[in-house]
Amino acid sequence: MSAGERSRYQDDERMLLLRQIAASRTFAKSPRLTKFLEFICLWLFEGRAREINEQQIGIHVFGRSAAYSASDDSIVRSQARLLRQRLEEYFEHECPHSVLIVTIPKGGYVPVFEPREVVQGVAVQPKPNAEAASAESSSVASAATAPAQKRGPRRVLLLAGLTALAVAIGVVGFFLRPRSPQPGAAADALWSELFTSASPTLIVPSDDALVLFQDFTKSPVQLDEYLSGTYLSKANLPSVNGISLSAEWFASHQLTSSADLNLALRLARLPQAVKADVETRNARVLRIDDLKSRNVILIGGVAANPWVGLFKDRLNFDVNWDWKASEGYVVNKHPQSGESALYRDTVTDGARRSYGVLAFLPGIEGNGDALLFQGTGMAGTESAADFPFSLTEFRNFAQRIGATHDRMPYFEVLLETSSVGGNAPEARVVAYRIIRP
Secondary structure: OOHHHHHHOOOOHHHHHHHHHHOOOOOOOOHHHHHHHHHHHHHHHOOOHHHOOHHHHHHHOOOOOOOOOHHHOOHHHHHHHHHHHHHHHHHHHHOOOOOEEEEOOOOOOOOEEEEOEEEOOEEEOOOOOHHHHHHHHOOOOOOOOOOOOOOOHHHHHHHHHHHHHOOOOOOHHHHHOOOOOOOOHHHHHHHHHHOOOOOOEEEEOOOHHHHHHHHHHOOOOOHHHHHHOHHHHOOOOOEEOOEEOOHHHHHHOOOOOHHHHHHHHHHHOOHHHHOOOEEEOOHHHOOHHHHHOOEEEEEOOOOOOHHHHHHHHHOOEEEEEEOOOOEEEEEEOOOOOOOOOEEEOEEEOOEEEEEEEEEEEEOHHHOOEEEEEEEOOHHHHHHHHHHHHOHHHHHHHHHHOOOEOOEOOOEEEEEEEEEEOOEOOOOEEEEEEEOOO
């Protein structure tokens, strides 16, 4: 924040609070979160609340280009969740007697300054005022507004594995979030099927180095090529910023997205997972025998996680990616009345429509169970990732397919989500199928 910006609002009590927060112990080692908070607050002070959205934050706070796609880059969403948590920590522990507080209501990025309400001596978080609520309604809710979570002490091995996967990705913030509310009974039935004492569970995030390779070569990599490594012999790899992207470079880099890591951590903190034998494994080092004796959770579509290809013949909703056209689509193999045969990512009037598929089905050779999170892009995959954690929506869906408190039928569900200005609402169910064992 420049000196001019500080002086312009020096008599504004909101600016005084903002400066106090920026200088606090809670934010002392978080310059990026401080910059995030300062940016959205200054735009609010300047009367630009309606312009505050994920796209603008990505450009001005995180240095993304003006052409970047917020639906494919979750940096703002993940940091917003962490910023909300840090603000809660600040007002609860470091400054519990502050008369004025600031919050960032979920579903948007417009900060709300309100007097702290006190009921019988207990501080109560205020509700958004009408002006802020109006401004927030102009931007659609983020697709990844999962409750914040806190690191569980029993998952050290899993978290260490995830950290090793996260080359050049800042995931430390994910470990510091408070524990989320427990999923509803319907989701409990799903998690109880996947996390058991009788069988280990593998969580396999996507291989984003593979995604980069296919994007550069404009051709898909099949599972057999992936396992043997023969895809790396493909020629005509480009140079980026003067650095030659050789086969050795791709072979030595194991990357996964922060969104995938976030999902893996959410899964690992479930009560059922804490009691089970859970391991995370990079897709590149996985072997088919690993899938035959374990429950498995695969994150990412076939372009990012080739292992989902083992299940394609058993699914009705086939998620694909056209590398030449750079767009995702879902083939509905057997359309029912009112359904389309093809669901393709589209952009209309500034809104991007994406699709996700969540599938729960028997494992390889009938051993164990498998849960697949797929999408036509990052936004689509995130819609599938959020769905079982969305209490009302997933409970309604579970009732439709005949789930009980202790039994979850095998299923696949096609979800649709739209994003406007980088802000994505919750997904809606487009179609679903019951999978017969």
